[in-house]
Amino acid sequence: MNGIHDLGGMHGLGAIRPEADEPVFHEDWERRVFGVFIASFAGGQFNVDEFRHAIERMDPAHYLESSYYEHWLTAVETLLVEKGVLTRAELEARRVKLAKGAV
C-alpha cells in the first residue's frame, strides 16, 4: 500500500535526534498499550499483518503527528471495533466515565 507510512526516501522530515539513555517506555500508558497489544494478539483477536495494515490506514496527518504507541492504540481500537469485539459507543462511554473519576 503506497500510503503515508511508506517513508523511505522522503525529504523534509528533519533531524533524527536520538535520545541518550532512552527508557523502553516513556509513559505508563505506552507500556499498557504494548502489553494489551501483545495479549490481544496472543489471544487471536487479530494478526500482525492486520495490525500493520490498520496503522497504514490511519489518517495521514494523524499518522505523522502522533507518537508510535498512539499508532498502536489506534490500530487496536480500529481492529477490535471492526471485528465486533468492542463498539465505539462502549469505548466512548468508558472514557467519559473514567474522565469523571468513576470506574
Next chain:
Amino acid sequence: MSKHHHNRPLTEVELRVKALESLLTEKGLIDPAAVDEIIETYEHKVGPRNGAKVVARAWVDPDYKQRLLTEGTEAIAELGFSGIQGEDMVVVENTDRVHNLVVCTLCSCYPWPTLGLPPVWYKSAPYRARAVSDPRGVLQEFGVDLPPATEVRVWDSNAELRYLVLPKRPAGTEGMSEDQLASLVTRDSMIGVGLPRSPNA
C-alpha cells in the same frame, strides 16, 4: 508495574488506553496479570545484552561466526534467543570494506529477541526516510565517519525478515573473555549506527 495515582486529569490518550484495557479485561479477553508479565519481559528482561552475547561468541569462535552468517536464526537460537519478531534472522558482517545499516522504512521491524524493543528514533519518520537515501549523512549524525572507500549497505527490514549487524571486533581485544567482549558491543553497533567500544575507552 506499580500503578501510580494521578493528581492531574488524565490525557485523552491515557483515557483511551484505560478504556480499552478495562473493557477487554471485563470481557475476559485479556488477563491483567499476563499483561503485567509481558511488560516486565520486554521492559527488563529482553534487550541488547542478548545480541551482544551473539556478537561476542562470533568474535571468538570462527565456526559459530560462519553458522551465524549463513543460518542466522538457528545460530542465534543456539544461545537461547528466539521468539516473536525474530523468527527469521539474517546477520550481516561489517568488515574493513563494508559497513551495514539496518532500517525499517515502513514501520519498525526490529529483532526483538536479540535487541529488545526499538528506540524511538528508529521508529520515527526522519530515520526511516533518510537511512535509505542518505546513509552516510545518517551515520554522520550518529558520529560515525566512514572512509569514502567503504561500501555502505542498507538493509530494509520487512514483516518476515530481521537483520542484525555483526560489528567488527575492535583492535586491542586479543585475549579478552567473551563477557568482556560482549561489554564492548553497543546496541547501536548492532543496528549499524554506531561502532563497538574500544577496550579501556
